[in-house]
Amino acid sequence: LKLLQDRILKEGKVFPGNILKVDSFLNHQLDPNFIKEIGAELARRFSDQKITKIVTIEASGIAVAIMTGLELNVPVIFAKKHKSANMGSGIFNTTVKSYTRNTEFVVSLSKEYLNADDKVLIIDDFLAVGQAALGLVDIVRQSGASLTGIGIVIEKGFMDGGKLLRQQGIRVESLSVIKSFQDNQVIFED
Numbered sequence: 001l002k003l004l005q006d007r008i009l010k011e012g013k014v015f016p017g018n019i020l021k022v023d024s025f026l027n028h029q030l031d032p033n034f035i036k037e038i039g040a041e042l043a044r045r046f047s048d049q050k051i052t053k054i055v056t057i058e059a060s061g062i063a064v065a066i067m068t069g070l071e072l073n074v075p076v077i078f079a080k081k082h083k084s085a086n087m088g089s090g091i092f093n094t095t096v097k098s099y100t101r102n103t104e105f106v107v108s109l110s111k112e113y114l115n116a117d118d119k120v121l122i123i124d125d126f127l128a129v130g131q132a133a134l135g136l137v138d139i140v141r142q143s144g145a146s147l148t149g150i151g152i153v154i155e156k157g158f159m160d161g162g163k164l165l166r167q168q169g170i171r172v173e174s175l176s177v178i179k180s181f182q183d184n185q186v187i188f189e190d
């Protein structure tokens with residue numbers, strides 16, 4: 001997506017450890033009109049599916065997910081992060097390792113909002129090693145809902161997440177795929 005690539009090139013900052021910061025429009029300050037366009041494009045790519053729910057993870061996936069949900073006219077559920085497992089029969093739990101923070105946390109979602117009749121689209125801002133996405137896939141599987149696919153704003157194509165998910169037969173749509181960071185410059189795949 002051209003407008004996204006242009007924005008990343010203009011405002012993205014590369015940090016040690018292959019971290020891209022896009023805090024001026026996506027991860028700290030949020031640009032509503034821009035994210036609305038991102039959401040509309042993700043919705044367009046999955047418009048052939050009869051999606052009933054969008055699932056994302058707090059906090060950075062929520063903005064994109066809500067704009068996608070607005071376009072598809074479906075509810076958006078964000079999985080919540082905890083330090084330890086949330087007990088109780090009413091909750092789906094899964095464990096996720098954080099690549100950016102180098103920690104492990106439990107992610108949970110209430111059984112009230114996801115069931116076997118649902119057709120789910122997973123949305124997140126970044127795809128790196130795929131831990132966050134795999135955690136959400138695990139929760140969707142626990143619920144018995146069908147997974148339609150995963151929509152990502154920025155995929156780091158030089159990391160294994162995308163490969164891992166696609167190998168499982170999951171449809172992954174990324175609006176931009178980064179090939180590499182060269183001298184702190186972002187190089188995109190075509």
Ligand code: 5GP
Binds near residue numbers: 020099
């Ligand atoms: P994964 O689990 O695929 O390794 O990473 C996905 C999560 O880590 C995303 O939800 C995102 O919040 C965060 N993340 C991974 N790489 C980056 C990055 O380069 N920049 C930012 N801002 N977040 C990232």
